[in-house]
Amino acid sequence: MKSKHVSIRDVAKHAGVSIATVSRVFNKTSFVSEELIEKVLTSAKELGYHPNRVAQSLRKGQTKTIGFLIPDIVNPFFSSMVKGAEDFLKSLGYIILLCSSSGDREKENELLVTLYSRKIDGLIAITLEENNPLIDSAISQKVPTILIDNVVNRPFVSCVASDNYGGVKKLMNYLIETGHSSFAFLSGDPIIYSAKERLKAFKDTVKGKDDFEFEILFGEYTYESGIEMVRKLSRIPDAVVCGNDMIAFGAMVELERQGFRIPQDVSVTGFDDILFSRMSQPPLTTVRQDAYLMGRAGAELLINAINEEIKNEVVLLETTLEIRGSTRERK
Amino acid sequence: MKSKHVSIRDVAKHAGVSIATVSRVFNKTSFVSEELIEKVLTSAKELGYHPNRVAQSLRKGQTKTIGFLIPDIVNPFFSSMVKGAEDFLKSLGYIILLCSSSGDREKENELLVTLYSRKIDGLIAITLEENNPLIDSAISQKVPTILIDNVVNRPFVSCVASDNYGGVKKLMNYLIETGHSSFAFLSGDPIIYSAKERLKAFKDTVKGKDDFEFEILFGEYTYESGIEMVRKLSRIPDAVVCGNDMIAFGAMVELERQGFRIPQDVSVTGFDDILFSRMSQPPLTTVRQDAYLMGRAGAELLINAINEEIKNEVVLLETTLEIRGSTRERK
DNA sequence: CTGTTAGCGCATTCAA
């Protein structure tokens, strides 16, 4: 039965040295004789001592803690980012303070205050809206901040995102090569950076070209929204290009319900390549983006920002076209 | 351009009061005259002051921080638990320190040291193995600890899990009522508490009854394992009862590949009811357990343990049978 | 009702 907290003082007394020596042994901050190192380590082990990180944080002015603000931890796309970041940060002794905003902007601001008052060394945020007030908050607090899946040009803020534009371009080129000439684009909410970029790539591909017919619908990045948008389609095109995979799943279900065969009657594509995309029937042709890597890249950027004051950088990650069974190869 | 950190002393000076008064205003810990409250609040706002939680933690000996140890944050089943816990804890001013163990027991221990040295007020852990060394660790540190999806009887440790046994019982009863009499059970690794319980319920139902034929295979809670186990089946039974939904998805794909129709030729069932279970073709008959609720219940238990010293309780949550298209209704 | 002060556990100066 040990006492409640064993502090550096207990170890010092037990080892017959000063607290400064104990501190030096644990921090290797200056030379201590072998003899004393031994003594201190033995005493520490015997008492079950571990340095109190709270006290260290207060003293050193850094907490080795990173705030992570995320709309929905249950979404594997977002949680993959957390994992990517965590795996990297952990190796450097950082730990993640997790905050779910649930997309609620008011909550988001409260959470930021909490995070800042807990003296996080840096912040990684996934925000749905492209222009979010938190960005200004971050700047005024001067906490190094990384935005993932969003791109802005502001001081103290770096960004990581996939090349959404390039991804959809690749996809559209493939569809055109394989003989598709009429399209529907089922967009996510264009307040979101990624949705906007994907939409832009689609428009840039088809607009003003007489060879193509197209139609654009707006919804959300959800299964239900995919179903709904298909119902609103004025006609069924060669290819239904979806803003993300969830929309595509909804679209596929609704198209089949209406009696269309995929891909014989209509091709369907997604974006993201989530786990289930290769398991659906038919497996989904989609643009693969690596959320884990985005998280990791964000964390690396953040550590740079913390250490080297590089505070305004944008990293765009490559995407890969995954051709599967939901698109036909020839008309 | 403000100075780096604004402390309670800065506010006190600016407002012309003592730091104790400032503290009292923010903590409402004793009466302060309206006049001074006003002054302090104005100064605080002007300077952008927020109490430093790190200093508070050191002083008060509590961090309002909960450690959350989880095998894989990307798995929606686990992340739902995090969400459930977080939603509740947030409302009480707690925040979550997230740690992924990746199932690595060595890492798990390192992470625990980190968590303890950061003086978490409590720990919520999802551990794969039923008997995990972390449990002893938790006991020796006297940090209130909750195990989710696992049940042990130890001091300082409370547990939350679904009624896995009852769930499989319900499921088996339904299958028997609908005329199934030969079964295969595709189990997860029985080192895991839930896998063990589900297996037990299956065995208890079919064993020693001449009416039933059955076969049991062991694998993991994964899609790939489902495929593999189906390949090892000695014959195709009336119903393939899977340890969880991921196994069921693998099983369905492999059964269909082998030319069996679901549910006409063979029924397939899962456990968990993850998001995609209702989206698969055919939609999966499964036992629904509410991961979000488990997380929330765990958090509630933890707060009780922290406040009231209730430190050894087990909560078993009800499950629901979700009958969908992957099981036939009559032979 | 308000101010002064001690000390939470630690890292870091400054002396020795």
Added chain:
DNA sequence: TTGAATGCGCTAACAG
């Protein structure tokens, strides 16, 4: 090489 003393920002006695 080691120890004593200071203070990080704050809360909680205690005194007035």
